[in-house]
Amino acid sequence: MGDLSSRVVIVGAGHAGGSAAAFLRQYGHVGPIVLIGDEPLLPYQRPPLSKGWLKGEVDAEGLQLKPSSWYEEAGVSLRLGGVVMGFNRGAKTVTLASGEHLPYDYLILATGARARALPIPGADLAGVLSLRTAADAEALKGALGPGKRLAVVGGGYVGLEAAASARALGSHVMIIEREPRVLARVACETLSNFFQDYHRARGVAFELNAGVEAFEGGPLGDRRGHITGVRLADGRVVACDAALVGVGAHPNVELAQDAGLECTGGIVVDLESRTSDPFVFAIGDVTHRPLPLYDRQFRLESVPNALEQAKQAAAAITGRAMPPHEIPWFWSDQYDLKLQIAGLPFDADTQIVRGDVSGAKFAVFHLKGDLVQAVEAVNAPPEFMAGKQLIAKRTPVSLEKLANSTISMKEVAA
Numbered sequence: 182m183g184d185l186s187s188r189v190v191i192v193g194a195g196h197a198g199g200s201a202a203a204f205l206r207q208y209g210h211v212g213p214i215v216l217i218g219d220e221p222l223l224p225y226q227r228p229p230l231s232k233g234w235l236k237g238e239v240d241a242e243g244l245q246l247k248p249s250s251w252y253e254e255a256g257v258s259l260r261l262g263g264v265v266m267g268f269n270r271g272a273k274t275v276t277l278a279s280g281e282h283l284p285y286d287y288l289i290l291a292t293g294a295r296a297r298a299l300p301i302p303g304a305d306l307a308g309v310l311s312l313r314t315a316a317d318a319e320a321l322k323g324a325l326g327p328g329k330r331l332a333v334v335g336g337g338y339v340g341l342e343a344a345a346s347a348r349a350l351g352s353h354v355m356i357i358e359r360e361p362r363v364l365a366r367v368a369c370e371t372l373s374n375f376f377q378d379y380h381r382a383r384g385v386a387f388e389l390n391a392g393v394e395a396f397e398g399g400p401l402g403d404r405r406g407h408i409t410g411v412r413l414a415d416g417r418v419v420a421c422d423a424a425l426v427g428v429g430a431h432p433n434v435e436l437a438q439d440a441g442l443e444c445t446g447g448i449v450v451d452l453e454s455r456t457s458d459p460f461v462f463a464i465g466d467v468t469h470r471p472l473p474l475y476d477r478q479f480r481l482e483s484v485p486n487a488l489e490q491a492k493q494a495a496a497a498i499t500g501r502a503m504p505p506h507e508i509p510w511f512w513s514d515q516y517d518l519k520l521q522i523a524g525l526p527f528d529a530d531t532q533i534v535r536g537d538v539s540g541a542k543f544a545v546f547h548l549k550g551d552l553v554q555a556v557e558a559v560n561a562p563p564e565f566m567a568g569k570q571l572i573a574k575r576t577p578v579s580l581e582k583l584a585n586s587t588i589s590m591k592e593v594a595a
Contacts, residue, residue, distance in 0.1 A: 183210075183497070183498050183499040183500025183501070184212070184286065184498075184500075185209055185210050185211050185212065185499055185500075186211055186212040187210075187212045187286035187287055187498065188212050188213045188215075188284060188285055188286045188287075189205060189210070189212065189213070189214045189215070189285065189286065189287045189288075189289065189498060190214075190215045190217070190275050190283055190285040190287075190288050190289070191214065191215065191216045191217065191288075191289040191291060192217050192265050192268075192275065192288065192289070192290050192291065192292060192436065193217070193218065193219075193290065193291030193292045193293055193433075193465070193467075194216050194217065194218025194219075194220070194223075194224045194259070194261065194291075195218070195224060195225075195227065195291060195293050195465065195487070196224070196225075196226060196227060196246065196465065196484055196487045196488070197291040197293070197464040197465030197466070197487035197488075197490060197491050198216060198218070198224065198289065198291030198464075198465070198491075199216070199223075199224025199225075199246045199247065200224075200246065200487060200488055200491035200492075201289050201291060201464060201491040201494055201495055202214050202216050202224075202252075202255070202257045203246070203247065203251075203255075203491075204491050204492050204494075204495035204496075205495045205498065205499065206255045206256075206257070207495075208495050208496060208499040208501050209499055210495070210498065210499050212286070213256070213258065214255075214256070214257045214258065215257075215258045215260060215283055215285075216252075216257055216258065216259050216260065217260040217263045217265055217275070217277070217283075218259070218260070218261050218262070218263065219262065219263065219264055219265075220261065220262070220314060220315070220316070221261050221262045222241070222261065222315055223245050223246070223247070223249055223252070223259070223261070224245070224246040224247065225241075225244040225245050225246060225315060226244050226245075226246060226484070227313070227314075227484075228484060228512075229243075229244060230244075230312060230314075230315065230317070230318040231312055231318070231339055231342035231343045231346060232342055232345075232346055232514050234315070234318050234322070235318060235321060235322050235325065235343065235346040235347070235350070236346050236349055236350065237322075241315070244315065260277070263277055263278070263279075264277065264278035265277060265278075265436060266278055267436060267439055267440065268285075268288060268436065268440055268461075269440075270440055270441070270458055270460070270461065273285050273286065273288075273460065275288065285460075286460065287460055287461075287462065287498050288460065288461045288462070289461075289462045289463070289464060289494050290436065290437055290448060290456070290461065290462065290463040290464070290467065291463070291464050291465050291467070291487075291491075292432075292433035292434075292436060292437075292463075292467045293313075293432075293433055293465055293466045293467055294313075294430035294431055294432045294433060294466040294467060294482065295313060295430060295431055295433055296311035296312070296313045296317075296426065296427070296430055297426075297428050297429045297430055297431055298311070298426070299334065299393065299426055299428065301393060301394060301395050301396065302394075302395040302396070303395045303396030303397055303398055303408065304396060306396050306398040306406055306407060306408040307398075307406065307407045307408065308324065308398070308407050308408035308421075308422065308423040308424065309396050309408050309423075309424050309426065310324065310423055310424065310425050310426065311425070311426050311427070312339055312343060312425060312427065313430070321343065321423070321425060324422060324423035325346070325347050325350045325352045325423075326350055326351060326352060327350070327351035327352070328351065328352075328353070329347075329351075329352045329353070329422050329423070330352065330353045330354075330355075330420060330421045330422045330423075331343075331344075331347045331352050331353070331354050331355070331421060331422070331423055331424070331425060332354075332355050332357060332410075332411045332419050332421035332423070332424040332425070333354060333355070333356045333357065333424075333425045333427065334357050334393055334411065334424055334425065334426045334427065334428060335357075335358065335426060335427035335428040335429070336356050336357075336358035336360070336362075336363030336364060336365075336387075336389075337363075337364065337366070337367065337427050337428075337429070338364070338367070338513045339427040340356060340363075340425065340427035341356070341363065341364070341376060341380065341513070341515055342513060342514065342515055343425055343427070344356055344380060344385050344515075345380070345383075345515040345516050348380075348383055348384055348385060349516075353384075353386075354384070354385045354386065355385075355386045355387070355388065355419050355421070356380070356385060356386070356387050356388070357387075357388045357391050357393060357411060357413070357419065358387070358388070358389050358390075358391065359390070359391060359392050359393070360389070360390070361389055361390050362374065362377065362389065363376060363377055363387075363389075364376060368522075368557060369526070369532060369545055369547070369557065371532070371534055371538065371545050372520075372545060372557050372559070375538055375541075375543075375559065376515070379515070379516065379518065379541070380515075383516060388413065388419065391413050391414065391415075392413065392414030393411055393412070393413060393414070394412045394413060394414050394416075395411075395412045396408050396410075396411055396412070396424060397409055397410045397411070397412055397418060398410075408421065408422075408423065408424055409421070411424055430466070430482065432446070432447040432448070432466060432467045432468075432469075432480060433467055434447060434448055434467060437456065437461075437463065437467075440458075440461075442456045442457050442458060442461065442463075443456065443457040444469070445469055445478075446469050446480055447467055447468050447469030447470075447480040448463040448467050448468050448469065449468075449469050449478070450462070450463050450464075450468045450469070450470050450471075450490075451471065452471055452473070452493070452503070452506070453493050453494070453496075453497040453503060454468065454470070454490040454493040454494040454497070455494075455497060462493075462494040462497065462498075463490075464487065464490035464491050464493070464494050465486065465487040465490060465491075466480070466481075466482045466486075466487070468480065468481075468490060470486075470490065472509065472525070473506055474506070474508070474524075474572070474573075475525060475527045475528070475554075477527065479525070481509055483509065483510070483511045485507065485509070485510050485511070486509060489504070489507045492504045508523050508524055508569050508572050508573050509523070509524060509525055510522060510523045510524075510569065518541060518559055518560060519559070519560055519562075520557065520558070520559050521557075521558045521561075521562070521565040522555065522556070522557050522558070522565075523555065523556050523558075523565060523568050523569035523572055524547075524553070524554055524555035524556060524568070524569070524572040525554065525555050526547035526554050526555040527554060528549045528554065529547035529548055529549050529554045529555065530548070530549055530550070531547070531548040531549075531550075531580065532545060532546070532547055532548075533545070533546045533548065533580060533583050533584050534546075534584075535561075535564060535583060535584060535585075535586050536561055536564070536586050537586075541559060541560055542559065542560045542561055543558075543559055543560075543561060544556055544557065544558040544559070544561045544564035544565070544568065545557045545558075546564075546568060546583055548578075548580070550577075551577040551578055551579070551580065552571075552575055552576075552577060552578075553568055553571040553572050553576075553578060554572065555568075555572070556568030556569070556572070563589075563590045564590055566590075567590035567591070567593065567594050568590075570594060571594055576594060578593055578594070579593070
């Protein structure tokens with residue numbers, strides 16, 4: 182049984198931390214909840230930062246997970262702009278930069294991840310940007326507009342989404358990627374080629390197989406100067422007014438490591454999101470979590486993962502039955518494209534493309550034998566939904582039927 186009157190401290194007020202507070206109250210927890218965030222903002226959604234926020238379609242209120250009145254009504258104590266220095270597992274206290282010690286019965290670490298910086302000359306120039314927070318998005322928004330030149334270093338999802346938004350605002354965009362294709366680490370070649378062609382057709386330029394040596398800049402009245410270009414490994418310089426660096430993220434494990442918790446590529450947790458200390462949970466982008474379906478541990482960065490683990494921690498603390506395991510899934514919006522991905526292509530030995538790639542309505546299925554491991558669906562919701570169910574239920578499929586888009590997904594799944 183859980184203790185519904187226990188004192189819960191949540192470190193990190195992003196999607197995972199904010200959701201954990203809400204699920205605790207939803208599951209009947211009546212004890213004190215303290216939510217500590219290092220940003221001055223109420224918990225907010227991050228996916229719109231590279232899309233609706235940049236294009237001015239979403240305002241700060243539209244980003245919020247809950248209206249400001251909810252926290253007072255729900256009895257959740259907010260400590261915004263609060264920096265946590267560490268926590269003492271023996272004393273069960275969290276120490277803030279102000280010197281205050283907050284006691285806890287249960288601690289939830291939702292510290293997220295931070296943008297990976299490039300350790301190259303000029304990285305500290307003004308106009309060298311990343312995109313993880315609302316403040317980052319606001320800085321990027323100020324750098325976009327008709328005729329402005331944006332260099333995007335790294336062809337991952339964030340870079341591609343920002344490129345699409347920048348084009349919508351009239352900016353010139355060059356994507357610089359060290360691999361031979363964009364999305365090389367996270368998507369199959371069919372998908373990479375499709376997105377490259379789609380972006381090129383909308384005016385985005387690419388430098389592939391291109392290393393970045395330095396950011397170049399000149400003084401602009403301030404001491405550190407402003408970026409004017411990106412120098413490639415072959416010596417050429419890509420002129421720009423701003424550079425967005427999107428080359429992955431580091432999980433913020435330092436607090437957990439300092440407290441002696443097990444960390445391997447993230448804070449190691451079990452299927453209840455519990456760390457190696459039974460009174461400390463970790464959720465969201467910072468965790469290295471079990472994926473029972475794939476028989477391995479992995480770090481996921483997605484809103485569905487943050488929500489799933491927030492539910493797990495809240496259920497464990499309140500003594501509720503664990504929610505059913507979910508299939509990892511992700512999405513990306515670029516131009517008029519909606520990409521939906523279910524599952525992960527671990528151990529897959531076959532790829533089947535279903536639908537019309539040139540018509541921007543298709544899905545790529547990754548199979549291990551006759552079992553679907555993952556599906557990448559572009560403007561193809563039926564394939565995504567059915568694929569997700571096939572992955573979850575481990576339903577064998579006919580590869581011939583799957584490849585034939587005249588046969589409905591309902592029939593394939595049957």
